[in-house]
Amino acid sequence: MAETLTHTETDNKDLWDGGKAPFKASYGKLMMWYFLLSDAFTFAGFLIAYGTLRVSMDTWPIPDKVFSTIPDIGLDIHNKPLYFVTFMTFVLLFSSYTMVRAVQEGHQENQKGVAFWMFLTIVGGAGFLGCQAWEWNTLINLEHMSITRSTFGTHGEAGVYLDENGKPNGEAFGPETSYLLHKIDVSTHDDHGHGDHGDHSHGDAHGAEAGHGDAHGGHHYAAPGDYKDAYVDEDGFIHRKFMVTEEGSVNKGQILHEPFGPKAFGALFFFITGFHGFHVASGLLFLLIIMINVMTGLYIKRKNGYEMVEKIGLYWHFVDLVWVFVFLVFYLL
Amino acid sequence: MGLSYEASKAIANKTIIILGIITISEVIFALLGKGYIIEGMHFPLIVISGVMILMSIVKAYLIVYEFMHMKYEVPGLVKTVILPTLLLVWAVIAFFWEGADWNKRRTLIKDKNQEPIGLIDNKASTQTGMLIKNIEQ
Numbered sequence: 001m002a003e004t005l006t007h008t009e010t011d012n013k014d015l016w017d018g019g020k021a022p023f024k025a026s027y028g029k030l031m032m033w034y035f036l037l038s039d040a041f042t043f044a045g046f047l048i049a050y051g052t053l054r055v056s057m058d059t060w061p062i063p064d065k066v067f068s069t070i071p072d073i074g075l076d077i078h079n080k081p082l083y084f085v086t087f088m089t090f091v092l093l094f095s096s097y098t099m100v101r102a103v104q105e106g107h108q109e110n111q112k113g114v115a116f117w118m119f120l121t122i123v124g125g126a127g128f129l130g131c132q133a134w135e136w137n138t139l140i141n142l143e144h145m146s147i148t149r150s151t152f153g154t155h156g157e158a159g160v161y162l163d164e165n166g167k168p169n170g171e172a173f174g175p176e177t178s179y180l181l182h183k184i185d186v187s188t189h190d191d192h193g194h195g196d197h198g199d200h201s202h203g204d205a206h207g208a209e210a211g212h213g214d215a216h217g218g219h220h221y222a223a224p225g226d227y228k229d230a231y232v233d234e235d236g237f238i239h240r241k242f243m244v245t246e247e248g249s250v251n252k253g254q255i256l257h258e259p260f261g262p263k264a265f266g267a268l269f270f271f272i273t274g275f276h277g278f279h280v281a282s283g284l285l286f287l288l289i290i291m292i293n294v295m296t297g298l299y300i301k302r303k304n305g306y307e308m309v310e311k312i313g314l315y316w317h318f319v320d321l322v323w324v325f326v327f328l329v330f331y332l333l
Numbered sequence: 334m335g336l337s338y339e340a341s342k343a344i345a346n347k348t349i350i351i352l353g354i355i356t357i358s359e360v361i362f363a364l365l366g367k368g369y370i371i372e373g374m375h376f377p378l379i380v381i382s383g384v385m386i387l388m389s390i391v392k393a394y395l396i397v398y399e400f401m402h403m404k405y406e407v408p409g410l411v412k413t414v415i416l417p418t419l420l421l422v423w424a425v426i427a428f429f430w431e432g433a434d435w436n437k438r439r440t441l442i443k444d445k446n447q448e449p450i451g452l453i454d455n456k457a458s459t460q461t462g463m464l465i466k467n468i469e470q
Contacts, residue, residue: 082364089356
């Protein structure tokens, strides 16, 4: 059986002749490993697609700017790069640890211990999903991201923003500076409509922070149209205008407006974190079912050291393992 | 498992602490390298990426080998799972290579689009010729 694993005896010639378990793992556990192997390839495919598209573009939203909001706990919710996602990572790591403990208690045939640690695992997993829901909500409802639209963009060249008279306002930015396109509410045509929480953002080069909020504060883009300092499109997105100041650029001196970020970014982000979130959610469902089985005493009769807990444990650790790479690819690099 | 309950518990405790420390270091390194902690300080992209990827692989090793007990499995089982994943190394290299090439083409097309119109009108044949030549390079 699976729980008596040793590294010894491979000289046994009829090991593969049937009737024995050459890998010293049960069928279920072995197949869980191979399922996870195939799942690893699926995730790898997604993440490699992200990387390939990212290196194929000359600008890409800067993760520290995109993921820089935290829930309102009395602090400024903006300009907190990676804080929230680090918290999420720790929640998932913690639930992975409690899962290990549940498996260990299972080997001891300790029914109460297994149920207790599995319960904590479920709490951790649900907490992670809650964090992800908050993050998605912020991106979709406050920052107006969608699978076909990235409101986060990055300047390719240095420039300076224009004021309401169409003259440079001294708010300069360098290349590789990230910005967020804000949105007015086009449905009401209301003067208050331009505001949302994303306003004081997220944006902008070191030192240019203050100017950003002010430039918007005095303004009410009441309706879509071409303004001297911004172009407001049909959907109400404010594309601020700027003059390119990059030395040696063919665009030098031209007036341009901020474009949307790469389309692929939103789709990749929502699909990959969504696929991972789906794994977490289905893992939670299985954890819940198995925890109930543990509590009703089903696995006591099997006398196999709670092997079912071990199998769901493998799956749960895999979800954590995938998160290590999602965290690396989306947030750290 | 060849290990006693106490020993495996100790390993689990140790592993989770190491994983936590690595995660914290990753975040600090990312923020440090991009100038959030010390103003104006930037590490080259290759250094940041290299260190991050290395630390993530260490984390992956710890999760698979300790939490998922791969370390205590029969060598044959380990090989059937670990060896196929090595194919991904080539997948990463090949696709990034391709992606970098797309980037070159996008840049070339952008540059060509920005050339003054008069120049193309005067020497239309030369310009087209250059475009093809550049793509072939």
